[in-house]
Amino acid sequence: MAHHRRSFQNRLDTRAPYDQARLSQQLNSVLRYVLAGPMELSGSLYTGSSGIAYMLGHVGGSGVLRQAATAHSGSSAGPTSTVALLPCPSDLFAYGNTYLQMARSQFSGMRQRHEESLLCGKAGMHLTAAMLSSAETPPPAGSEETTTQHVRRYLSLRSSAVSCEASELLYGQAGWIFGALLLNKRFGDETVPPSVILTVVEATLENGRMMSSELGIDCPLFYTWHDRPYLGAAHGLMGICYVLLHVLEKGWAVEGLESDLRGMLRYVLSLELKADDYGVETASGSPDGMYPTAVGDGAGREPLIHWCHGSTGAVFLFCKAYQVLGRQEYLEAARRAGAVVWRSGLLTKGPGLCHGVAGNGYSLLTLYRCTGEQAYFQQALQFGYFLGTEEFLHGSRTPDCPHSLFEGWAGAACFLCDLMQPMAARFPLFELQ
Numbered sequence: 001m002a003h004h005r006r007s008f009q010n011r012l013d014t015r016a017p018y019d020q021a022r023l024s025q026q027l028n029s030v031l032r033y034v035l036a037g038p039m040e041l042s043g044s045l046y047t048g049s050s051g052i053a054y055m056l057g058h059v060g061g062s063g064v065l066r067q068a069a070t071a072h073s074g075s076s077a078g079p080t081s082t083v084a085l086l087p088c089p090s091d092l093f094a095y096g097n098t099y100l101q102m103a104r105s106q107f108s109g110m111r112q113r114h115e116e117s118l119l120c121g122k123a124g125m126h127l128t129a130a131m132l133s134s135a136e137t138p139p140p141a142g143s144e145e146t147t148t149q150h151v152r153r154y155l156s157l158r159s160s161a162v163s164c165e166a167s168e169l170l171y172g173q174a175g176w177i178f179g180a181l182l183l184n185k186r187f188g189d190e191t192v193p194p195s196v197i198l199t200v201v202e203a204t205l206e207n208g209r210m211m212s213s214e215l216g217i218d219c220p221l222f223y224t225w226h227d228r229p230y231l232g233a234a235h236g237l238m239g240i241c242y243v244l245l246h247v248l249e250k251g252w253a254v255e256g257l258e259s260d261l262r263g264m265l266r267y268v269l270s271l272e273l274k275a276d277d278y279g280v281e282t283a284s285g286s287p288d289g290m291y292p293t294a295v296g297d298g299a300g301r302e303p304l305i306h307w308c309h310g311s312t313g314a315v316f317l318f319c320k321a322y323q324v325l326g327r328q329e330y331l332e333a334a335r336r337a338g339a340v341v342w343r344s345g346l347l348t349k350g351p352g353l354c355h356g357v358a359g360n361g362y363s364l365l366t367l368y369r370c371t372g373e374q375a376y377f378q379q380a381l382q383f384g385y386f387l388g389t390e391e392f393l394h395g396s397r398t399p400d401c402p403h404s405l406f407e408g409w410a411g412a413a414c415f416l417c418d419l420m421q422p423m424a425a426r427f428p429l430f431e432l433q
């Protein structure tokens with residue numbers, strides 16, 4: 001296999017203007033590509049048919065598509081209408097339901113490991129089904145019942161989440177907790193009662209406190225996944241801390257949570273790498289917004305700039321920490337990580353959310369919403385345009401699941417759509433607002 005660089009050199013011009021027609025065109029061709037894809041997928045949100053259904057709900061329910069639907073039917077929209085080429089929301093919802101049916105048959109019959117996993121298990125399929133059935137306006141007949149059923153199934157996985165050995169986001173407790181928060185955001189605060197969510201939160205805290213004291217680490221909540229002390233958003237401390245910050249924000253009484261999270265943030269920040277370790281030209285010895293994949297990784301390992309591992313996850317974590325705890329120090333950390341994403345985040349690995357250009361672009365949109373600074377939107381926008389360039393299309397690798405939400409183009413579809421409504425943008429299944 002040919003050796004691939006990790007990222008394309010960033011030669012993007014941030015003065016390139018916002019062009020809705022260009023974004024619509026890109027989104028349209030990405031949707032066509034995803035929907036023409038093979039049907040032999042797993043059932044998961046991460047690489048399977050639930051993820052494609054989720055994307056169809058995300059794009060179909062967006063303001064962007066509602067605008068397109070008006071352009072289809074309204075007499076005022078001429079042939080030059082920039083959004084008219086996009087499909088109707090109702091078509092996307094119908095496709096979404098087909099993908100969900102596939103997910104159901106893929107999950108049925110087999111005894112599943114990680115059932116309670118939001119991104120890799122059945123839990124995510126139920127969440128997607130609940131959301132998709134209520135996405136249409138007006139909701140189709142019976143949708144309320146369907147939603148209730150799927151919310152109940154999501155809830156029924158709570159005891160597996162409590163006893164789950166993993167606490168990280170991808171397979172463990174943090175993912176289940178975040179899914180419950182997503183359901184409450186969508187359907188109302190008591191959909192998953194706080195007392196139920198808190199049983200999983202308490203189990204997560206217990207795991208983290210126990211491991212911290214067993215290993216004698218100066219981080220009040222400490223976790224490993226498959227015996228490795230990962231740091232990033234998917235498997236590590238950043239993702240768990242990020243989810244627990246949302247719990248803290250709710251103001252529910254959880255003893256010691258705030259001080260544990262402050263300690264955890266301090267610890268994560270202490271692992272930020274110094275620029276000159278990696279030949280980056282900044283002030284000597286200054287922290288640079290990069291992070292090792294796992295605690296204790298030596299300087300010989302080049303840091304990754306992914307959502308799953310590295311700086312991208314740090315942007316989300318520290319923006320949230322700044323919003324919840326209000327310390328300037330956190331915002332500065334988010335900005336440093338964002339600068340790394342801008343510099344080295346045009347990944348050759350693919351277009352997706354987990355370790356691709358779209359996921360990295362989303363972190364720049366988060367900085368935009370957090371700071372209100374247009375410059376971050378311009379950066380995110382250029383990442384979006386880059387997904388449609390010859391350089392990317394011919395120079396990037398094809399991921400194992402090229403149509404999927406977290407590895408493939410379905411993730412890019414969400415990102416392109418959200419670039420047209422940046423204040424309402426949300427990283428799928430990882431941002432509440």
Ligand SMILES: [Zn+2]
Nearest residue numbers: 306308354355
């Ligand atoms: Zn990844």
